[in-house]
Amino acid sequence: MKVVDHLKNANQTLFSFELLPPLKGDNIASIYQIINPLMEFKPPYINVTYHQEEVVYKKHSSGLLEKKIVRKRPGTVAISAAIMNRYKIDVVPHIICGGFSREDTENALIDLNFLGIENILAIRGDADKASRRFAPEVDGHVHALELVKQIINLNKGNYIDSELENKTATAFSVGVAGYPEKHNESPNLQSDIMFLKQKIEAGAEYIVTQMFFDNDKYFNFVKICRDNGITVPIIPGIKPISTISQLSALPQTFHIDIPEILAREVAKCKKNEEVRNLGIEWAIEQSKSLIINEVPVIHFYTMGKSDNVEKIAKAVF
Numbered sequence: 001m002k003v004v005d006h007l008k009n010a011n012q013t014l015f016s017f018e019l020l021p022p023l024k025g026d027n028i029a030s031i032y033q034i035i036n037p038l039m040e041f042k043p044p045y046i047n048v049t050y051h052q053e054e055v056v057y058k059k060h061s062s063g064l065l066e067k068k069i070v071r072k073r074p075g076t077v078a079i080s081a082a083i084m085n086r087y088k089i090d091v092v093p094h095i096i097c098g099g100f101s102r103e104d105t106e107n108a109l110i111d112l113n114f115l116g117i118e119n120i121l122a123i124r125g126d127a128d129k130a131s132r133r134f135a136p137e138v139d140g141h142v143h144a145l146e147l148v149k150q151i152i153n154l155n156k157g158n159y160i161d162s163e164l165e166n167k168t169a170t171a172f173s174v175g176v177a178g179y180p181e182k183h184n185e186s187p188n189l190q191s192d193i194m195f196l197k198q199k200i201e202a203g204a205e206y207i208v209t210q211m212f213f214d215n216d217k218y219f220n221f222v223k224i225c226r227d228n229g230i231t232v233p234i235i236p237g238i239k240p241i242s243t244i245s246q247l248s249a250l251p252q253t254f255h256i257d258i259p260e261i262l263a264r265e266v267a268k269c270k271k272n273e274e275v276r277n278l279g280i281e282w283a284i285e286q287s288k289s290l291i292i293n294e295v296p297v298i299h300f301y302t303m304g305k306s307d308n309v310e311k312i313a314k315a316v317f
């Protein structure tokens with residue numbers, strides 16, 4: 001079933017979460033260990049992130065640096081299919097622009113369609129850490145908007161090769177990313193929302209937000225979206241803070257603020273375990289307030305571990 005249909009059928013806030021594929025070499029059982037304890041909260045679907053190749057530098061004893069291109073977490077499509085079969089649940093693989101030509105994207109979409117996967121979260125992918133600029137693949141998409149358009153085109157049976165004889169139309173439902181505190185490359189929130197609106201006008205049916213630690217940021221974002229004519233569901237993304245280093249890493253990586261009271265409490269913690277507990281308490285309060293405000297779903301960022309999300313879900317779902 002499509003994500004939007006799950007939302008339409010629900011009479012209360014739903015629980016959902018996203019998973020990272022395991023690191024290369026690891027076993028798929030590690031994914032099931034994350035999912036198993038969360039199944040009692042009846043997620044209607046599970047998101048699976050996509051990870052592009054990255055450049056890493058290996059230092060040799062001579063002092064020379066060797067440049068290597070690695071994909072640390074392959075397997076998004078296969079893991080999505082494995083989860084769907086094992087748990088009889090809908091899956092939402094993330095498909096990104098980075099590393100994909102339009103042809104690669106089309107082939108990935110064909111695979112997803114053959115597997116019976118109906119949902120896709122269409123995103124651009126991050127900029128390269130070193131250059132801080134997003135570099136599209138040759139003949140790839142520069143923005144998620146173009147990826148949304150390609151998927152919606154395939155839903156109409158439009159393939160890159162217009163002369164194909166049999167053109168099966170797909171029926172994907174597409175979600176896109178939104179940023180309550182604006183995307184880090186965007187000059188301002190209004191400009192970001194203008195581009196977000198273009199993704200919706202192109203056919204995306206819902207928005208999943210970047211993590212935020214202050215619900216007012218989310219409520220304000222929803223209001224601005226509505227004022228700008230964006231009417232689709234806006235699913236809040238919640239990440240429980242879990243380590244001391246995230247106090248600076250999260251704002252730097254995701255361009256988000258950590259509220260002063262939370263930052264002060266994290267700074268007092270001596271061990272990550274204390275931060276983890278604090279993060280659980282904070283996320284429980286955030287979730288309770290989102291539920292009171294009748295959000296359709298809460299999307300939890302697990303970042304590869306589910307013990308904290310399980311405690312939060314137990315307290316609120």
Ligand code: FAD
Binds near residue numbers: 048051143145185
């Ligand atoms: P876009 O919509 O392309 O926007 C990127 C920037 O360009 C924004 O500043 C926007 O304002 C601007 N922009 C958009 N369209 C135009 C245009 N036509 N002209 C000029 N400027 C424009 N990353 C991964 O690598 N894998 C994942 O699985 C993943 N999952 C994510 C899930 C969620 C819910 C979220 C919120 C993020 C996720 N990301 C993931 C991170 C995402 O790839 C980055 O945030 C990326 O930098 C932007 O992606 P986007 O789809 O929002 O890009």
